Amino acid sequence: MALIITDSEWACDSNEVIKIRFVDHNNNDEEEGEKNEYQKSVREFSPEFSHQIFSNQQIFGYTNLKVKLRFASSSMTTYFGVTYDEKILDSTTNLVDDVEKTLSELLPDDYITNYDIFLQRVQTDAETFIPMGEKISEYRIDNDNSDKVYEIYKATFKTPRFKEFHKRLRIFVLFYIEAGSYIDEDEDHWEVMLVFEKKNIGGTYTYNLVGFCTMYLFYYLPRTKKNRENNENNYENNGNHHMNEDLNENFSNCEKNKRHLLQITNNQDVSILNNISQFIILPHYQQEGHGGKLYQTIYQYCLLDPRIRQLVDPSELFSEIRDKCDMRYLREMKALEGLVAPVDKKRQMHRCIEIELLQNLNKRDPVAYKAYRLQVKQRVYNWNKELLDQISREERLQKLDETFKGIEEEYQQLILKL
Structure with a gap:
C-alpha cells in the first residue's frame, strides 16, 4: 500500500536545517561546547541561499533533520554529517530528497564523515597549513589592538595545492551568492585573491581563511586606438556579464591557439578586462572592513598592471563596497574637486561623480538640482536603453523618475557611511 503524504512535518526549510561552523584549534571541541551560547552564536551560520541545491529551498521526507557542515578555519578541510529522527522509506514515492547524495556531489571528494578524525585534521592543519600563491599585500584592521595581520594572496588553478583548496571553499558561492555557480577549474583565465588572518600563537603562525574573490580576465588585442575604444564601449553597453561579439570573436580566436594566447598574455600591448566574478567574505568576518580592504587591493593590483583597461564588478549588490572604496580613493586624489553637472564618464566613475x-x-x-537629476536619468537610460525603448514614453519617464528617487536615497545612505 502506498504511503499517503499529507503531513507538513516532513518538510523543512533547507536554509534552516543546514548549519555551518568554522573550527580552529582553539574551539575544536565545538560539538561538546554547544552549551556555550557565546561560542555557538559566533561560530554557527546558515546559508543565505540554497534554492539552487534544493528546489524551492525545501527538503522533504525527514523529521528533525540536521545537516552539519564543518570547515577547518585554515585548510577548509570539510566534515559533512546528516542526522534525523525519521525518514520516509516507502519506495513508491520519489518525493523524498536524497540530502546526502545531493550535497556530497557539491563537496570535495575528500570530505570527512567521522567527526573525531575531522578534529584531528583541524589540529594538524592549524599547525602546518600555509597559504598558497603569491603574497600581494597585508593590512591591519583599524581599532583592532591585537597582533592580527591579514594577508592577501593571488593564486590560479595552476598554483600548487590551490585547485584542491578551491574545491573546499566553492560551496560558499552557492550559499552566499544568489544564482552563484561553480567556475570551470580547467579554464586558464581565472585569478583568485585569498584573504587570510595571520595569528602568532606561542611563536607559531596560524592562518585562517577570511574570504576570497574570483576574477576572470578577458584578453583582447586591439590593432588601433579606435578599435580599442570601440571594444571597451561595446563591452560596457552590453553589461557586466557578457563579452560583446567583437571581444568574443577575438577571445575565441585566441582559444583556438593556446600558444598564441600565451604569447599575447605576456605582451604589454594587450588589453585586459578584469571581471570580478565572485566576492565573498566568510560570515564570521563580515562587518569588519575586510571587503573594502580586499577591493582596494584588487584595485591597486589592477593599477600596477598596464595591460588592465577596466575593472568590472559582478552585480548591484557589490556596488556599496565599490562605491565607498572608489569615493575615498578619488577624494584622496582630489579628483572630484570643482565638479558641475553634467559630466560624461563611464558608469562606475559616473556613479562616484x-x-x-x-x-x-x-x-x-x-x-542645479534639475541638471543633476537629468544627468542621473540620462545615465540610467543609456545603461538600460534596450529595455526602456520597449515601453511607452509615459511609462519610460515614470520608470526613470522612480529609479532616480531610489538612486538618490541609495547615495544618501552611502554618503552617511563615508
Whole structure:
C-alpha cells in the first residue's frame, strides 16, 4: 500500500536545517561546547541561499533533520554529517530528497564523515597549513589592538595545492551568492585573491581563511586606438556579464591557439578586462572592513598592471563596497574637486561623480538640482536603453523618475557611511 503524504512535518526549510561552523584549534571541541551560547552564536551560520541545491529551498521526507557542515578555519578541510529522527522509506514515492547524495556531489571528494578524525585534521592543519600563491599585500584592521595581520594572496588553478583548496571553499558561492555557480577549474583565465588572518600563537603562525574573490580576465588585442575604444564601449553597453561579439570573436580566436594566447598574455600591448566574478567574505568576518580592504587591493593590483583597461564588478549588490572604496580613493586624489553637472564618464566613475555632486548639491537651487537629476536619468537610460525603448514614453519617464528617487536615497545612505 502506498504511503499517503499529507503531513507538513516532513518538510523543512533547507536554509534552516543546514548549519555551518568554522573550527580552529582553539574551539575544536565545538560539538561538546554547544552549551556555550557565546561560542555557538559566533561560530554557527546558515546559508543565505540554497534554492539552487534544493528546489524551492525545501527538503522533504525527514523529521528533525540536521545537516552539519564543518570547515577547518585554515585548510577548509570539510566534515559533512546528516542526522534525523525519521525518514520516509516507502519506495513508491520519489518525493523524498536524497540530502546526502545531493550535497556530497557539491563537496570535495575528500570530505570527512567521522567527526573525531575531522578534529584531528583541524589540529594538524592549524599547525602546518600555509597559504598558497603569491603574497600581494597585508593590512591591519583599524581599532583592532591585537597582533592580527591579514594577508592577501593571488593564486590560479595552476598554483600548487590551490585547485584542491578551491574545491573546499566553492560551496560558499552557492550559499552566499544568489544564482552563484561553480567556475570551470580547467579554464586558464581565472585569478583568485585569498584573504587570510595571520595569528602568532606561542611563536607559531596560524592562518585562517577570511574570504576570497574570483576574477576572470578577458584578453583582447586591439590593432588601433579606435578599435580599442570601440571594444571597451561595446563591452560596457552590453553589461557586466557578457563579452560583446567583437571581444568574443577575438577571445575565441585566441582559444583556438593556446600558444598564441600565451604569447599575447605576456605582451604589454594587450588589453585586459578584469571581471570580478565572485566576492565573498566568510560570515564570521563580515562587518569588519575586510571587503573594502580586499577591493582596494584588487584595485591597486589592477593599477600596477598596464595591460588592465577596466575593472568590472559582478552585480548591484557589490556596488556599496565599490562605491565607498572608489569615493575615498578619488577624494584622496582630489579628483572630484570643482565638479558641475553634467559630466560624461563611464558608469562606475559616473556613479562616484554623482555621489560627490549630490553631497555638495544645493537642492534649493532648482537649476542645479534639475541638471543633476537629468544627468542621473540620462545615465540610467543609456545603461538600460534596450529595455526602456520597449515601453511607452509615459511609462519610460515614470520608470526613470522612480529609479532616480531610489538612486538618490541609495547615495544618501552611502554618503552617511563615508
